[in-house]
Amino acid sequence: MTHLPVADFATDFDHTDPTWVHDPYPIYDDLRARCPVAHSERYGGTWLPVRHHDVAAIANDHEHFTSRAVVVSEGRPGDEALPAPIGVAPPITSDPPFHQLARRLLLPAFSPRAIAGLEDFTRSLCTELLDGLGDLGRIDGAIDYAQHIPVGVIAKMLGFPPEDGDLFRDFVHTILEGVDLPFEERFAAFDPIEAYFIAQVEDHRAHPRDDLTSFLMNVELNGEKLQDQHVFGTMVLILAAGVDTTWSAIGASLWHLAQHDEDRRRLAADPGQLPIAIEELLRAYAPVTMARLVREDFEFEGCPMKKDDWVLLSFPAANRDPAAFDRADEVVIDREVNRHLAFGLGIHRCVGSNLARMELRVALECFLARYPEFHLADPDAVTWSRGQVRGPRTLPLRVG
Amino acid sequence: MRVTIDQDRCQGHGRCFSIAPDLFDSDELGNGVVVGDGVVPPDQEHLARLAVANCPEGAVSLEED
Numbered sequence: 001m002t003h004l005p006v007a008d009f010a011t012d013f014d015h016t017d018p019t020w021v022h023d024p025y026p027i028y029d030d031l032r033a034r035c036p037v038a039h040s041e042r043y044g045g046t047w048l049p050v051r052h053h054d055v056a057a058i059a060n061d062h063e064h065f066t067s068r069a070v071v072v073s074e075g076r077p078g079d080e081a082l083p084a085p086i087g088v089a090p091p092i093t094s095d096p097p098f099h100q101l102a103r104r105l106l107l108p109a110f111s112p113r114a115i116a117g118l119e120d121f122t123r124s125l126c127t128e129l130l131d132g133l134g135d136l137g138r139i140d141g142a143i144d145y146a147q148h149i150p151v152g153v154i155a156k157m158l159g160f161p162p163e164d165g166d167l168f169r170d171f172v173h174t175i176l177e178g179v180d181l182p183f184e185e186r187f188a189a190f191d192p193i194e195a196y197f198i199a200q201v202e203d204h205r206a207h208p209r210d211d212l213t214s215f216l217m218n219v220e221l222n223g224e225k226l227q228d229q230h231v232f233g234t235m236v237l238i239l240a241a242g243v244d245t246t247w248s249a250i251g252a253s254l255w256h257l258a259q260h261d262e263d264r265r266r267l268a269a270d271p272g273q274l275p276i277a278i279e280e281l282l283r284a285y286a287p288v289t290m291a292r293l294v295r296e297d298f299e300f301e302g303c304p305m306k307k308d309d310w311v312l313l314s315f316p317a318a319n320r321d322p323a324a325f326d327r328a329d330e331v332v333i334d335r336e337v338n339r340h341l342a343f344g345l346g347i348h349r350c351v352g353s354n355l356a357r358m359e360l361r362v363a364l365e366c367f368l369a370r371y372p373e374f375h376l377a378d379p380d381a382v383t384w385s386r387g388q389v390r391g392p393r394t395l396p397l398r399v400g
Numbered sequence: 401m402r403v404t405i406d407q408d409r410c411q412g413h414g415r416c417f418s419i420a421p422d423l424f425d426s427d428e429l430g431n432g433v434v435v436g437d438g439v440v441p442p443d444q445e446h447l448a449r450l451a452v453a454n455c456p457e458g459a460v461s462l463e464e465d
Binding site (some may be wrong): 104107108110111112113275279336337338339340341343345346347349353354357 | 411412413414417418426427428429430450453454455456457
C-alpha cells in the first residue's frame with residue numbers, strides 16, 4: 001500500500017515513507033532542531049519525540065501512556081477490543097500490574113546464564129552458514145547470513161522445526177511491515193500465525209520436550225496455567241521481537257564494517273573489543289522503535305496529545321541526540337560511556353537483550369574470522385526494512 | 401570506594417556485570433547484584449565508574465571513601 005509522499009516530516013511524518021526508510025537520521029536531526037515533538041495525522045494521529053530526554057520520560061510514564069498496542073498501524077485496539085490485562089503479546093503489550101507478573105515468568109529463560117547456554121549452538125549455526133558459502137567472492141550479508149541466525153536460535157528456544165525459518169520470517173513481516181494495510185486485512189493476516197502456534201502446542205503436548213514452548217504450556221501464574229491467549233501471545237512476541245530485530249542489528253553492523261576499514265580491521269584483529277563495539281553499533285543503528293498509545297487527553301511538552309493517539313518511541317532518534325552523546329552522529333567504536341537506549345528502558349526493557357547481544361557478538365566474531373576483509377559490492381543495491389524495525393534486507397558484499 | 405545497586409531501579413540491562421564482572425554479577429532474573437561487600441579494589445576503580453556511567457536506569461552508584 002502506498003501513501004502520499006510526505007511534504008514536511010514535522011507535521012506529516014510517516015515511518016513507511018521511502019525517504020525515512022532510506023535514511024531516517026537526517027529527519028530526526030532536523031526535527032530535533034525545530035520541533036522537537038513532531039505530529040502527523042497519519043495512522044489516526046501520531047506523535048514523534050526525538051530527544052533522548054523525552055523518549056526516556058515517555059518510556060517511564062505508564063500513567064499517561066499505555067502499551068496496549070506497540071506497533072503503529074491503521075486502527076487501534078480501543079478500550080474494549082483488547083483482552084485486558086494480557087494484551088495480544090504479553091508482556092510487551094501489558095501494563096502494570098499484570099505486566100510485572102508476565103515479565104517475571106520470562107526473565108529466567110533470557111537471563112545471562114540461560115543465554116550463555118545457547119552460545120555454542122549459535123556459533124555452530126554461524127559457522128555452518130559461512131561454510132555453506134564456500135569460496136564465493138560476493139555474498140549477501142543480510143540474505144545469506146544475518147537473517148538465518150535469529151530464526152535458527154529462536155526456533156531452537158521454542159522447539160519449532162528449524163526448517164520453518166521462511167515461515168517465521170513471513171509471519172514477522174506481516175506483523176511488523178504490513179502496518180499500513182487496512183485494519184481488517186491486517187487482522188486476518190494473524191490467522192495463519194495462530195494456526196501454526198496451535199499446531200506447535202499440540203505437537204509439544206504429544207511429544208513433550210524441554211524448551212520454551214513446554215515452559216509456557218506448563219508454567220503457573222497465581223496457581224493456574226497460562227491461558228492459551230497468553231501462551232500464543234508470548235510466542236508472537238518472541239517471534240516478532242526476536243527475529244527481525246537481531247537480523248537488523250547484525251546486518252546494520254556488517255553494513256557499517258563494510259564501509260569502515262579501520263573499525264573492521266581493529267575488531268578482526270582483536271575480537272575482545274567486540275563487547276564494547278557492539279554497544280556502539282547498537283547505539284548508532286538501534287533497530288527498534290517502540291510505540292505507545294496515549295491513555296487520556298494529556299499535554300506533553302506543550303503538545304496536546306489526545307486519547308488513543310500513537311506515540312512513536314524512537315530509540316534510534318534518542319541515541320543520536322547530541323544533548324546525550326558526544327559526537328552523536330559518529331560511530332566511535334571504542335566509546336566507553338554509552339548510556340544508549342537500543343533496548344529501551346524502564347519496565348519494558350527488552351527481555352531478549354542478553355540474547356540479542358550474544359547473537360550479535362558471535363555473528364560478528366564468526367563473520368570477521370572468516371572474512372577479515374569485506375566491502376559493499378554495490379552501495380545502491382542495499383535495501384532497508386520499513387516500519388518500526390530498521391535493518392538492511394539486501395546487503396551485497398564483496399568478501400575476501 | 402564501594403559500589404551499590406538500587407534494586408528498585410535496576411531493570412536488568414546487564415551493563416554493570418558485562419563491564420565489571422569482578423564487581424557485579426546477575427541474579428536468576430538477570431538483574432545486577434553486587435559481588436561481596438562491593439568494595440572496589442584500586443585496579444577496578446575505572447571499571448566501577450564506567451558501570452555507573454553506563455547504567456541506563458541510573459541504578460548503580462559509587463560511595464567514595
